Amino acid sequence: MLQNKAFLLLLLSFLLFLNCKEDPGIDRKLPALIQEDNSIAYAEGFSITNHDNFKVLTINNPWPKAEKTYKYVLISKENAAKTSFMKDEYDGIIIIPVTSIVVTSTTHIPALELLNEENSLIGFPGSDYISSEKIRQRIDDGHVRELGKNEGLNTEVLLELNPNVVVGFGVDGTSKSLKTISNARIPVIYNGDWVEKTPLAKAEWIKFFGALYNKEKQADSVFKTIETNYKAAKQLAQTVTERPTVISGAMYKDVWYLPNGTSTEAQFLKDANVDYLYADTKSQGSLALSFEAVFEKAKHANLWLSPSYYSSMEALQTANTHYTQFDAFKDNAIYTFANTTGKTGGVLYYELGLSRPDLVLKDIIKICHPDLLPDYQTYFFKPLK
Incomplete structure (x- = not known):
């Protein structure tokens, strides 16, 4: 009898459980606390995760072989006042939108300009290298402070400026200056755009800045325009059947340095549909070859792009008379971006080329397949005079 009562009680409990489980008045969906931002298509060095009232910016690879992943909370001032985070869980908490940087x-x-946020820049190391006309004007007006050299920032001035955030550039994460700034409770974010492997991946880091300024939609729109232009130029280049042979680089002391076949520079040449003579090479960093090895392979190359820092044919010949034996030298078919500078001497390519790969690709196509872009004027590359 007791066994029957126990069985009935068990059955009744089970039925009640089933009825409660099927009760349409009970909300059994877990709240969507986290949502990955899937709009990053090319860049591998950063990601953005959306939470209920804040975002997490993760930097995966700020420099080659980086062993640490950095995570930063991006949160509004209002939400920061009512949200707490575990100590040491994040590398920094940044109030957005950023107003000083x-x-x-x-x-x-370029990202600051493309997002219409150039007025937020208040300090920079080596400001003479900046070519942007808008920011040069801000420098001249005293709105952007000089911070010395990147490898040894003037921390006294930087601490006085007290920006919302410092976007650092590091090759190994050992900058004492940036550690001093971080210890002073000024957030430091390492930017790894230069580590990316393709032109569009580098350009996509505008979305990194878009997150800081709470302008993700604008950053996405800017990047889509660049991406569309780049793809259109690449597709146009594929229509040609004749591919000129191309050589690059020049000697430094006793070594000729050239882009390896997996580099961003080689990717530009591939997308421009040219025959880069070292396209099949694979290595870490630049190729380092002897003059004899390069001359044997490339003496009859149709074009010579980016001959290091040389600004004229005369300077090239003075450095090494053997350069004159290349067909590209004899045919005046050498092009450089080194002579396209801002008013204080900064090379525009080094500033803008990474953000505008569409312009770089069009330049190369214009040089290598001039009939494809008859009305286009090169932006960075000019003939070596």
Whole structure:
């Protein structure tokens, strides 16, 4: 009898459980606390995760072989006042939108302009390298402070400026200056755009800045325009059947340095549909070859792009008379971006080229397949005079 009562009680409990489980008045969906931002298509060095009232910006690879992943909370001032975070869970908490910023590489400058946030820049190391006309005017007006050299920032001035955030550029994460700034409770974010492997991946870092300024939609729109232009130029280049042979680089002391076949520079040449003579090489960093090895392979190359820092044919010949034996030298078919500079001497390519790969690709196509873009004027590359 007791066994029957126990069985009935068990059955009744089970039925009640089933009825409660099927009760349409009970909300059994877990709240969507986290949502990955899937709009990053090319860049591998950063990601953005959306939470209920804040975002997390993750930097995966700020420099080659980086062993640490950096995570930063991006949160509004209002939400920061009512949200707490575990100590040491994040590398920094940044109030957005950012209103004052220090960046440390000229490659960061174009993103500020493209997002209409150039007025937020208040400090920069080596400001003479900046070519942007808008920011040069701000420098001349005293709105952007000089911070010395990247490898040894003037921390006294930087601490006085007290920006919302410092966007750092590091090759190994050992900058004592940036650690001093971070210890002073000024957030430091390492930007790894230069580590990316393709032109569009580098350009996509504008979305990194879009997150800081709470302008993700604008950043996405800007990037889509650049991406569309780049793809259109690449597709146009594929229509040609004749591919000129191309050589690059020049000697430094006793070594000729050239882009390896997996580099961003080689990707530009591939997308421009040219025959880069070292396209099949694979290595870490630049190729380092002897003059004899390069001359044997490339003496009859149709075009010579980016002959290091040389600004004229005369300077090239003075450095090494053997350069004159290349067909590209004899045919005046050498092109450089080194002579396209801002008013204080900063090379525009080093500032803007990373953010505008569509312009770089069009330049190369214009040089290598001039009939494809008859009305286009090169932006960075000019004939070596």
